[in-house]
Amino acid sequence: xxxxxxxxxxxxxxxxxxxxxxxxxxxxxxxxxxxxxxxxxxxxxxxxxxxxxxxxxxxxxxxxxxxxxxxxxxxxxxxxxxxxxxxxxxxxxxxxxxxxxxxxxxxxxxxxxxxxxxxxxxxxxxxxxxxxxxxxxxxxxxxxxxxxxxxxxxxxxxxxxxxxxxxxxxxxxxxxxxxxxxxxxxxxxxxxxxxxxxxxxxxxxxxxxxxxxxxxxxxxxxxxxxxxxxxxxxxxxxxxxxxxxxxxxxxxxxxxxxxxxxxxxxxxxxxxxxxxxxxxxxxxxxxxxxxxxxxxxxxxxxxxxxxxxxxxxxxxxxxxxxxxxxxxxxxxxxxxxxxxxxxxxxxxxxxxxxxxxxxxxxxxxxxxxxxxxx
Amino acid sequence: xxxxxxxxxxxxxxxxxxxxxxxxxxxxxxxxxxxxxxxxxxxxxxxxxxxxxxxxxxxxxxxxxxxxxxxxxxxxxxxxxxxxxxxx
Numbered sequence: 245x246x247x248x249x250x251x252x253x254x255x256x257x258x259x260x261x262x263x264x265x266x267x268x269x270x271x272x273x274x275x276x277x278x279x280x281x282x283x284x285x286x287x288x289x290x291x292x293x294x295x296x297x298x299x300x301x302x303x304x305x306x307x308x309x310x311x312x313x314x315x316x317x318x319x320x321x322x323x324x325x326x327x328x329x330x331x332x333x334x335x336x337x338x339x340x341x342x343x344x345x346x347x348x349x350x351x352x353x354x355x356x357x358x359x360x361x362x363x364x365x366x367x368x369x370x371x372x373x374x375x376x377x378x379x380x381x382x383x384x385x386x387x388x389x390x391x392x393x394x395x396x397x398x399x400x401x402x403x404x405x406x407x408x409x410x411x412x413x414x415x416x417x418x419x420x421x422x423x424x425x426x427x428x429x430x431x432x433x434x435x436x437x438x439x440x441x442x443x444x445x446x447x448x449x450x451x452x453x454x455x456x457x458x459x460x461x462x463x464x465x466x467x468x469x470x471x472x473x474x475x476x477x478x479x480x481x482x483x484x485x486x487x488x489x490x491x492x493x494x495x496x497x498x499x500x501x502x503x504x505x506x507x508x509x510x511x512x513x514x515x516x517x518x519x520x521x522x523x524x525x526x527x528x529x530x531x532x533x534x535x536x537x538x539x540x541x542x543x544x545x546x547x548x549x550x551x552x553x554x555x556x557x558x559x560x561x562x563x564x565x566x567x568x569x570x571x572x573x574x575x576x577x578x579x580x581x582x583x584x585x586x587x588x589x590x591x592x593x594x595x596x597x598x599x600x601x602x603x604x605x606x607x608x609x610x611x612x613x614x615x616x617x618x
Numbered sequence: 619x620x621x622x623x624x625x626x627x628x629x630x631x632x633x634x635x636x637x638x639x640x641x642x643x644x645x646x647x648x649x650x651x652x653x654x655x656x657x658x659x660x661x662x663x664x665x666x667x668x669x670x671x672x673x674x675x676x677x678x679x680x681x682x683x684x685x686x687x688x689x690x691x692x693x694x695x696x697x698x699x700x701x702x703x704x705x706x
Contacts, residue, residue: 309635312662317655319664320627348661376659539660577661 302543313551315576316537318348326354332399333359336392339366341408341581344377346541349577360406360442360581361393363426364419368410370444370480374469374508376541377410379480385415390422394429397437404585405430406465408442413481418444420452424459431460438462440504440584448486450493457498463532464494465504467580468525471517478511478546492528502570504532506580509560511538512549519563526567533569535560536578552576619696620669621689624678627658635683636690637662645673647693654690671695 333340339362342350353359362377365386371379397405407426412419420443427439440463446452457464468487469475475484491503505525509518518535525533535557540548552560557574564572573583624634637655641647653667671693678690 309657312657316661317664318661319652320625320656320666346659348658348663541659 298543301547304547305540305543308548313553313576315554316348316539316551318351318577321351321355323355325357326351329354329357329359329400332396336396338389338392338396339363341377346376347579348539349579349582353582357400357402358404358406358581358585359400360408360584361396361426362408362410363389363393364409364412364422366410369413370411370482372469372480372482373478373546374511374538374541376545382410382412382414385412385419385422387422390426390429393426394433397430398433402434402437404438404440406440406442406581406584408465408581409444411444411481413447417452417455418446418449420446420449420455423456427456427459427461438585440465440581442467442580445482445486445490447481448489453490453493454497457494457501460498461501463502463504463584464498465506465532465580466490466494467506468521469506469508470511471507471513471521472524473517474511474513478508488524488528491525491530495529502531503529504534505530506534506536508536508538509552510548510550511546518560522564522567522569526569531570533564533572533574534578534580534582535564535572535574536582537576619674620671620693622653622667622669622691622693624684624686624688624690625656625665626686627656627663631658631686633683633685634658636678636680638680639676639691640664641667641673643673643676647671647673667693669693669695 332338333343341347341360341362342353344362344366347353365382365384366378367382368375368377368379369382393405393407407423407430409419409423423441423443427441430437430439439461441456441461442465443453443456445466466487468484469482470478472484475482487505491505494501494503507518507521522533537552537557538546538548540546554576557576557578561572561574564574627634635657637657639654640652641654647653647667647670649668649670650666652664654665655662656665657663673691674694675692676690677692678684678688684690
């Protein structure tokens, strides 16, 4: 199902102006897409048209940076927790999406001792136009990683952990077995910790999906990222309909595991398209929705087309709740795993997988209406 | 006198751009009070002061980009007691 990479590059160029590709694609490129100049392992497009386009893009970026909305301002607080978490991660050679994706919430989350582990290495086989994670050819598979993640969860004293990964289209199971092993390793060490996985689409390998579900995560998260019309432009290889099918099949196989998805806004979509995407997610019984502002990580990535106001995010949250999502987290700096722990508490209904025996023993708490926050 | 340096905002970040000075020369800044805004890749970040004192010098202007570790301003921490009240 792997598409020829040369084609993928041709598709990228009109969008990026400059495409970073780590594979030897020069032979597949037609002559008018040349010249290519080799710089280290990267090929950089030097066509004057792209250069001009890139310059225009950088100009827009500079203007945007000068007038960034107030609501996107963050505070740097590198307190003791932040520093300790950094030591725990780096000491175990673990990766976090917080650092790799240059997440603006890192100071807030790490100070609160929450972090999202990124397993299966730090090199992704896809090159999505919104994501800052390094793309290329991953070198190896680290079978000891699940244990190290579990060790870190213990060291950090987490109550809820989010585990995500790079896409590993080079592996037969897309890395599903490592996901499953990680869930089990955490369960074994910290049975009371909620486990959420944010998985890639495994190229539609549903056996791989089942492998993850069989390990019983509390939440299965798979991001739709954007509306249908922009999906192919924004994401690499991932397909809008395959995302919906993954969420549908998850629910079908394991109705007791909550499903979750995320939409980035500000990529040029219309309000109607966002609402349609919500409808599409609800049609496959997705339980939890997160909506946040797309922010351009580097000049090589897609430009921000619109900065949504906090009021618009509130409206989106209302539209989501109206459609029956158990929980909607919506705000300018909301990211896929932002306040994830609270979502588990609020998205009532099915008990947490890991807490099931304890919850059955305890009297039912008044979880109803908990989705409403001030 | 204490040198305030451009902080490192992320693993691979080697430079930073001053967005806005929130204090001027002569102003008193207390510890943890926002001192300046730095523009990062994605957002603007408020940097709190690690020291209490009076700003004596601002060495990098708004909009300028300097390497991490560059001295960006100086604070006179000598006369000011740590939690001295400001009277502005």
